[in-house]
Amino acid sequence: MIRKALVLAALLVSSQSMAGEHEQQQANQVLDALHQHAANANWDAYFSLYTQDAVFLGTDASERWGMGEFRQYASPTQGWRYEPRRRDLVEHGDTIMFDELLYNEKYGITRGSGALVKTADGWRILQYHLSFAVPNDVSKDIARQIMAFEAKSKAQ
Numbered sequence: 001m002i003r004k005a006l007v008l009a010a011l012l013v014s015s016q017s018m019a020g021e022h023e024q025q026q027a028n029q030v031l032d033a034l035h036q037h038a039a040n041a042n043w044d045a046y047f048s049l050y051t052q053d054a055v056f057l058g059t060d061a062s063e064r065w066g067m068g069e070f071r072q073y074a075s076p077t078q079g080w081r082y083e084p085r086r087r088d089l090v091e092h093g094d095t096i097m098f099d100e101l102l103y104n105e106k107y108g109i110t111r112g113s114g115a116l117v118k119t120a121d122g123w124r125i126l127q128y129h130l131s132f133a134v135p136n137d138v139s140k141d142i143a144r145q146i147m148a149f150e151a152k153s154k155a156q
Helices: 002-039 043-047 067-074 136-155
Strands: 050-057 064-066 083-092 095-104 108-119 122-132
Touching: 002 043, 002 083, 002 095, 002 108, 002 122, 043 067, 050 067, 064 067
Parallel strands: 050 122
Antiparallel strands: 050 064, 083 095, 095 108, 108 122
């Protein structure tokens, strides 16, 4: 009886693990497609990977865009290329949180983070946040530059 319970428990854990791996594989495919569509300026395909109520947080503190605003920003551009270098996913029910290190020719290493939600159409991005990965050794200098810039902007 105990042996049977242990076997059933092992099978349950194994099937949950396989389900988790499958879901994470699908989420990885969505994020990989997102970067590919952005690089190709394929905006219809790019924006189809977001939920309608999704939010994109850009690198500037003023950049908090709903999809309509973000589409207006992106559509006239020729796209952008961010190459994933590392990605971590954490699944919690119908939500997957992610963070990824990306390489961009202009900015170097950046970080993308956010959340995907499971929908009837598969995994879709609910929030994406692009930020600069600032090394700790230069963070105080960068913070001072930002504060000086903000103070100057307020004074004008």
